[in-house]
Amino acid sequence: MGHPSDLYTMTISAASAALEAGDISAVELTEAVLRRIDAVEPQIQAFLTVTADHARLQAQEADTRRSQHGRLSMLDGIPLAIKDVICTHGVRTTCGSRMLDTFVPPYDATVMVRLNQAGAVLVGKTNCDEFAMGSSTENSAFQITRNPWNTDCVPGGSSGGSAAVVAAGQALGSLGSDTGGSIRQPAALCGICGLKPTYGRVSRYGLVAFGSSLDQIGPMGRTVRDLALLLSVIAGHDPLDSTSAQQAVPDYVGSLTGDIRKLRIGVPQEYFVEGIDSGVEQVTREAIAVLRDLGAEIIDVSLPHTRYALPVYYIIAPAEASANLARYDGVRYGSRAAAETMWDEIEQTRGAYFGPEVRRRIMLGTYALSAGYYDAYYKRAQQVRTLFRRDFEQVFAKVDMLATPTSPTVAFPIGQRVDDPLAMYLSDIFTMTANLAGIPGLVLPCGFCDHLPVGLQLLGRPFDEATLLRTGDAYQQTTSWHTYQPTLS
Amino acid sequence: MELTLNEVEHMTRLARMRLSADEMERMREQLSAILDYIALLNEVDVSDVPPTAQVTGLSSVMREDTVLPSLPRNEVLAQSPDHAEGMFRVKAVFDD
Numbered sequence: 001m002g003h004p005s006d007l008y009t010m011t012i013s014a015a016s017a018a019l020e021a022g023d024i025s026a027v028e029l030t031e032a033v034l035r036r037i038d039a040v041e042p043q044i045q046a047f048l049t050v051t052a053d054h055a056r057l058q059a060q061e062a063d064t065r066r067s068q069h070g071r072l073s074m075l076d077g078i079p080l081a082i083k084d085v086i087c088t089h090g091v092r093t094t095c096g097s098r099m100l101d102t103f104v105p106p107y108d109a110t111v112m113v114r115l116n117q118a119g120a121v122l123v124g125k126t127n128c129d130e131f132a133m134g135s136s137t138e139n140s141a142f143q144i145t146r147n148p149w150n151t152d153c154v155p156g157g158s159s160g161g162s163a164a165v166v167a168a169g170q171a172l173g174s175l176g177s178d179t180g181g182s183i184r185q186p187a188a189l190c191g192i193c194g195l196k197p198t199y200g201r202v203s204r205y206g207l208v209a210f211g212s213s214l215d216q217i218g219p220m221g222r223t224v225r226d227l228a229l230l231l232s233v234i235a236g237h238d239p240l241d242s243t244s245a246q247q248a249v250p251d252y253v254g255s256l257t258g259d260i261r262k263l264r265i266g267v268p269q270e271y272f273v274e275g276i277d278s279g280v281e282q283v284t285r286e287a288i289a290v291l292r293d294l295g296a297e298i299i300d301v302s303l304p305h306t307r308y309a310l311p312v313y314y315i316i317a318p319a320e321a322s323a324n325l326a327r328y329d330g331v332r333y334g335s336r337a338a339a340e341t342m343w344d345e346i347e348q349t350r351g352a353y354f355g356p357e358v359r360r361r362i363m364l365g366t367y368a369l370s371a372g373y374y375d376a377y378y379k380r381a382q383q384v385r386t387l388f389r390r391d392f393e394q395v396f397a398k399v400d401m402l403a404t405p406t407s408p409t410v411a412f413p414i415g416q417r418v419d420d421p422l423a424m425y426l427s428d429i430f431t432m433t434a435n436l437a438g439i440p441g442l443v444l445p446c447g448f449c450d451h452l453p454v455g456l457q458l459l460g461r462p463f464d465e466a467t468l469l470r471t472g473d474a475y476q477q478t479t480s481w482h483t484y485q486p487t488l489s
Numbered sequence: 490m491e492l493t494l495n496e497v498e499h500m501t502r503l504a505r506m507r508l509s510a511d512e513m514e515r516m517r518e519q520l521s522a523i524l525d526y527i528a529l530l531n532e533v534d535v536s537d538v539p540p541t542a543q544v545t546g547l548s549s550v551m552r553e554d555t556v557l558p559s560l561p562r563n564e565v566l567a568q569s570p571d572h573a574e575g576m577f578r579v580k581a582v583f584d585d
Contacts, residue, residue, distance in 0.1 A: 106564035200545050213543040242550035243543070311527040322504065329505075331577050336570035342580040343505070351507035359506065363497070363516055364523060366504045377527070382540030384533050389541060421519060422526060438544030462544075 007032035008169040009485065012226040015172055016074045019066065026066070026077030029172075030059035030121055033079040037123065037170045040488045043151055045143045046164040048084050049092050050124040055079060058121040065119065074229050074253075076119030081171035083162045084125040085132050086217065087206040088112055091122070095208050096130040096140035096158075099334045099353040109206020110241065111175060111217050111234045118233045123171050126161025130355045131325065132182055132210045134158050135427040138418055139357045146414070147190060148486040149452050153411035156186030156427070162220050163190035167486055173221035173230055177207055179214045180313055181407075181431025184443040187220055188406035188455025191445045191484065193472065194220040195227045196431075198462045199438035200245035202231075203238030211320040212243075214435040223482050224444055224472035228252035231465060247463050255466035256473040261295030263471065265458075266399035270306035271430050276408045279449030284405045287446035287456040287475070291403065294474055299399055303391040306433060308384050310425060313432040315368045315381035322365030325358065360421065385436050392437045392459075400467060402459040404430050406443050410452035434459055442468040445481040453484075490524040492517050 007015070007029050018024045034052050041047060062077035071077065082088060085095045087105035089112070094100045108116065115122075129139035137145045137160025145160045147153040148168040155164040159176030163186035166174055176183040178196035187194030195218045202217045209215065219230030232252050238244045267288060272281055292298045330336030330349035337348035354362065368377040395402065407427050417424040434441040439462055446456040456475075460468040476482050497517045501508050508516065562575060571578040 103568060106560050106568065199543075200547075239552060242552075243545050243547065245545070305533070308530060308533060311529050314523060315527060315530075326505075330570060331579055332565075333568040334570070340580075342582055344507075345580060347501075347505050347507040350505055351501075351509075354506070359508070359512075360516065360519060362504050362506060363500050364520055366500045367492075367496075367520065367524075370500070370503060379540055380530055380533075380535055382542060383535035383538040384530055385541040386538050387533070387535075389544065421523065 008036040011223050012172045019077050026059040026062035030079050040168050044168050046145045046161040047124040048127050055121050055123045062119050073118035079121045079123045081126050081165045081174040083159050083176045085208045096128045098141045099328050110203035110238045129158035130358050132158040133357050135424050147411045156189035158182040160186045166192045176220050177217050179211045181428040183218045184431045185407045187443045189411040191453030193444045196441045198440045202234050203241040203244045205240040209324040211317040228469045250466050255470050258474045258477050260471050260474045263296040264399040265296045266299050266301035266402045268303045271404040283447035283454040288403050301395045305387045305391050309433045312381045312384045315377050318361040318365030319368045322362045389437050396461045404457045406455040406457040410449050440465045442472050444472045492521045
């Protein structure tokens with residue numbers, strides 16, 4: 001246990017053990033995190049809302065429970081941050097958009113109900129690309145979030161705020177959402193761990209919809225063990241989300257045996273292609289060598305349709321987005337522009353309160369779904385999506401998981417890619433395949449390149465998060481990359 | 490694939506989203522570039538490949554037809570930019 005002022009550096013599992021032992025209180029832990037937010041938030045700008053009073057109250061309640069009846073769960077009294085696309089009852093939820101500037105949800109997302117039942121403490125809502133569309137968090141309508149490792153660089157996105165707060169010690173863990181890499185890419189760029197679960201593993205009820213066949217909520221934290229703790233609480237079937245899976249939730253923490261001997265890990269050649277930074281490739285290959293040294297068998301494999309992931313994604317995601325975002329008409333919630341007629345109001349509201357990237361994707365999706373183009377774009381993209389799924393099915397008949405880089409580069413300078421949508425989209429080429437196929441993906445820090453973190457990505461079979469977590473945890477038991485913390489004044 | 494300004498304008502009508510003339514031109518250029526890139530898919534042989542709309546394998550998920558409480562009306566209406574008498578208020582939908 002550290003000095004009380006350093007409690008914000010703890011992992012969730014260490015803090016939970018210290019709370020259980022009575023070495024620290026939830027109030028001390030929460031106050032340490034709130035002080036840290038006061039100290040570094042002016043530099044990082046990761047929160048859209050800090051819920052300090054609410055957090056203090058929840059921490060006091062956690063301490064009362066602990067002294068009277070015992071804790072509700074391993075997360076009882078643990079300060080967490082939540083991406084601002086996840087509805088929090090009574091706490092403003094903006095999606096990083098002027099459209100929802102003043103939106104205060106009248107209900108909790110299912111993941112929030114579960115976290116509240118587990119006793120977790122909410123310290124705030126984190127910045128993100130508007131409606132989770134982006135790879136740098138620069139598409140937020142409100143502020144630019146900075147990478148704690150180099151404040152001239154982006155934290156990645158779209159869950160950039162949720163990644164930055166964990167890296168900077170402003171929360172012990174967080175939730176993000178991942179439609180094409182939005183948990184994993186910022187986790188890699190900020191040097192933390194992140195998991196996109198299998199589609200359907202975690203309820204999407206109360207997650208503001210972007211691409212409904214791709215979206216998934218997942219945990220972010222400093223260690224793979226912490227992700228296992230968080231996933232245990234948020235995973236499971238939810239009657240309010242008909243796409244959530246009935247499969248039983250395994251004991252994720254219990255699966256962390258440290259033993260990955262005889263595990264077969266595939267390395268897809270298509271993920272080490274032209275365009276990947278040589279330093280990122282080297283660090284990733286070194287991490288794969290560590291897995292081999294731990295007893296895993298490394299096998300070269302091929303996913304031949306990988307090069308089509310980006311064009312498929314940029315039809316399917318905008319098409320689904322254009323339908324999902326049709327609900328923002330300024331009638332039931334959010335902002336409304338004043339005009340002469342009802343239709344003028346709706347058209348001006350949508351033109352004025354959506355940001356440029358959201359407008360671009362709505363237009364692209366509308367085009368792909370419009371009469372005369374549907375077969376050429378949307379249907380063809382869905383067919384190629386089938387080919388991806390087949391690629392993965394074939395490869396998972398031979399190996400237990402895949403190891404790949406997370407993003408072709410480390411964190412890039414703020415402003416560098418904002419005017420070039422395609423260059424921005426390329427930072428997700430290694431992550432979007434998991435969303436298209438619906439499979440889980442784990443990212444964990446595996447070294448540095450140009451003084452910025454690099455993340456290793458492990459992709460698994462549907463509903464086999466346990467094997468991914470076991471492998472990531474085994475890696476962290478023999479390496480120390482996850483213990484590095486950025487220096488912030 | 491070079492989009493025309495007319496096509497862009499048509500999309501803004503379908504999407505019910507008003508854009509300035511400047512932005513329509515910028516959108517035309519950017520969307521044309523993205524569509525060029527997407528044309529990469531034309532080289533894939535998709536004959537006899539069924540489309541994937543979603544990955545769950547679930548279809549027509551049913552539940553018991555039980556009445557459950559809905560959200561409190563006042564809290565929901567409070568989020569609206571304009572409401573009256575328990576309803577959302579908008580400008581007239583029909584002329585005259």
